[in-house]
Amino acid sequence: MLAMNYRGPYRVRVEQRPMPEILHPEDAIVRVTRTCICGSDLHLYHGMVPDTRVGSTFGHEFVGIVEETGPLVTNIKVGDQVLVPFNIACGKCNFCKQGLFGNCHESNTMATAVGGIFGYSHTAGGFDGGQAEYVRVPYANVGPTVIPPDMDPDDAVLLTDVVPTGYQAAEMGGIKEGDTVVVFGAGPIGIMAARCAWFFGASRVIIIDHIDYRLEFAKNYAKCEAYNFKSMEDPVVFLKKTTDWYGADVCIDCVGCEAEGNALQTFTGKVTLMQAGAATALQWAINSVKKGGIVSVVGVYGPPFNYVPIGNVLNKGITLRANQASVKRLLPRLIEHVQAGRLDPKGLITHRIPLEEIADAYHIFSAKLDNCIKTVLIPSTKA
Amino acid sequence: MVNDNQDYKKIPGWGMDIDLENEPTYPMKNYTGDDHKRSDYERSEQQPVNIELLKSNERPRTSAVFGTSVPPSGLSGMIRRYAFKHSEDRYRHWIPLILADRVNAWEGIFEDLRKGTIPNILAERGYKAELKYNPVGLAKSALVVLVVGTLAIKYISKKK
Numbered sequence: 366m367l368a369m370n371y372r373g374p375y376r377v378r379v380e381q382r383p384m385p386e387i388l389h390p391e392d393a394i395v396r397v398t399r400t401c402i403c404g405s406d407l408h409l410y411h412g413m414v415p416d417t418r419v420g421s422t423f424g425h426e427f428v429g430i431v432e433e434t435g436p437l438v439t440n441i442k443v444g445d446q447v448l449v450p451f452n453i454a455c456g457k458c459n460f461c462k463q464g465l466f467g468n469c470h471e472s473n474t475m476a477t478a479v480g481g482i483f484g485y486s487h488t489a490g491g492f493d494g495g496q497a498e499y500v501r502v503p504y505a506n507v508g509p510t511v512i513p514p515d516m517d518p519d520d521a522v523l524l525t526d527v528v529p530t531g532y533q534a535a536e537m538g539g540i541k542e543g544d545t546v547v548v549f550g551a552g553p554i555g556i557m558a559a560r561c562a563w564f565f566g567a568s569r570v571i572i573i574d575h576i577d578y579r580l581e582f583a584k585n586y587a588k589c590e591a592y593n594f595k596s597m598e599d600p601v602v603f604l605k606k607t608t609d610w611y612g613a614d615v616c617i618d619c620v621g622c623e624a625e626g627n628a629l630q631t632f633t634g635k636v637t638l639m640q641a642g643a644a645t646a647l648q649w650a651i652n653s654v655k656k657g658g659i660v661s662v663v664g665v666y667g668p669p670f671n672y673v674p675i676g677n678v679l680n681k682g683i684t685l686r687a688n689q690a691s692v693k694r695l696l697p698r699l700i701e702h703v704q705a706g707r708l709d710p711k712g713l714i715t716h717r718i719p720l721e722e723i724a725d726a727y728h729i730f731s732a733k734l735d736n737c738i739k740t741v742l743i744p745s746t747k748a
Numbered sequence: 749m750v751n752d753n754q755d756y757k758k759i760p761g762w763g764m765d766i767d768l769e770n771e772p773t774y775p776m777k778n779y780t781g782d783d784h785k786r787s788d789y790e791r792s793e794q795q796p797v798n799i800e801l802l803k804s805n806e807r808p809r810t811s812a813v814f815g816t817s818v819p820p821s822g823l824s825g826m827i828r829r830y831a832f833k834h835s836e837d838r839y840r841h842w843i844p845l846i847l848a849d850r851v852n853a854w855e856g857i858f859e860d861l862r863k864g865t866i867p868n869i870l871a872e873r874g875y876k877a878e879l880k881y882n883p884v885g886l887a888k889s890a891l892v893v894l895v896v897g898t899l900a901i902k903y904i905s906k907k908k
Contacts, residue, residue, distance in 0.1 A: 372853065372856050372857075372867065372872055373849075373850075373852070373853025373854075373856055373857075374853065375873050376853075376867075376869060376872040376873055377872060378868075378871070378872045388795055388796075388813075388816065389792075389793065389795040389812075389813050390793060391792055391793075391813075392813075412849060412850075412853075415842050415845035415846050415849065416828065416831075416845045416848070416849065417849055418817070418818040418820075418824075418849070418852055419818070419849075419852045419853055419855065419856035420817070420818040420856070421817050421818055422817065437793075453813070455791075455792055455812060455813075457789060457790050457791060457792060458789050458791075459780075459782040459783055459785065459786075459789050462780060462782055462789070463777045463778050463779060463780050463782060463783075464776065464777055464778040465776065465777055470787075470811070471791060471792065471811045471812040471813065472811055472812075472813055472814075473811055473814070474801055474802075474803050474804065474807070474810040474811045474814045475802060475803070475804055475814075475832075476804050476836055477804050477806045477807050477836060478836055481811070481813070481814075481815070487802070487815070487817075487818075488845075490811070490814060490815045491814060491815030491816070491817050491818070492814075492815030492817060493815065493816075493817045503795075503813040504792070504813065533776070536775065536776075537776065638846065668836060668842050669836075669837070669838075669839060669841075669842050684772065686772070686776075688776055691776060694776075724871055724872050724873065724874045724876075724877075725874045725876050725877035726874075726877075727874055728873065728874020728875070728877045728878060729874070729877045729881065731874075732874075732877075732878065732882065734877060734878070734881035734882055735881045
């Protein structure tokens, strides 16, 4: 089968790999029909995530058709069209039982701080991902969800990560009716977080980035205000001023470790790797939120630590909330939103590229060429 | 493991101010109290371990399932084995892993050459897309490389 093959920072290709096999009685093999490149895949692509081994296949956003199931799989059957949450979750450990499907304790041998994630380095379990024609799906009774017959597969593939992560980012903000919400990062997750903030009763949603075409897209898609921080002397002062010198009620970091905008953060985080990436967005979020406000973090940061103004978290009485999205918990509600037409996930897709052209696809997304927002890769074996 | 010792409940005032609404993890977490059982939960069957698996020393056993992608090998594998002797808290875990990743990239090139394939690094870096969507930027980068390269060669030849 064809599969993506990571060769080192900024280098990927597709090549023939052995077919995945059932290795556990709760496994399934899924034939991939749609798979996306996630913004967080770029952290792998850029060599920012430790233990990303040459020869790995990335991809944690995919949908497909069940080809084979292990003897203990009962919830899905061969031929089902399924969307597969990016979290690999057993459904039995204490964390899964309490809805924390992103924190499963039985899917990652290599690290305890994160549960297993498809195609996201050995730090997240060493699983091959879905940027391939076929993929092994562990715990197939738990994660894979049959796609409703009336749902477009382009909508379904975005329900595996982008929509739940954006939605949970807003949910974790504890947004109250009338709140002003600031979202840092106008990538797909940030745009979705801004869109979802309205579901929770925000009265004003502001998105901050430095790429004009993305800000324009966000303004139209998420019906929010959009500002380029490069046009500001100081984004924190701008946000204080625009909130009557009070601070936003909720700030959401949808950027993570490759943020721009602060020379010291960039130098220590991206150039010299003295911290796990540049935490500029989180720094701005903490400093822009009101006293007693809430900062929600879904931007991805690597280990072991980042420079953030934790003193201000204390002094301002900020509540900091963060987690990998618990996709399975959120799916029923999000499927309702999509089916009712309240959410249009596929509206984020700007590029459809054959899996064979994966190197170009990664470069387009990474270098933000051709006004790229979201790329879907399509294996040639698609049904 | 459940704490069978209930003596703490005799401490004056124990539990008087419990507020079940005070749950900052809601709605992410549907608190059930199962956390107090610690690692005593039903596990799925163990996936057979028939590859070399590096295990975090912060957990007592391998997870019930695990990925089998790219077991450690070569020099990078030796570095990774060293890294996994240390906990996720330590720099000596993460820095060696990043070093191993960089070594591994070179191992990948040597592996390609050993198999008789010259890796097409320009294609792997997506330069076809760069040429299509950013030809001016590509030309600028090429010019910078050319100028810097020429200056470097001149400087080296002058020194000789």
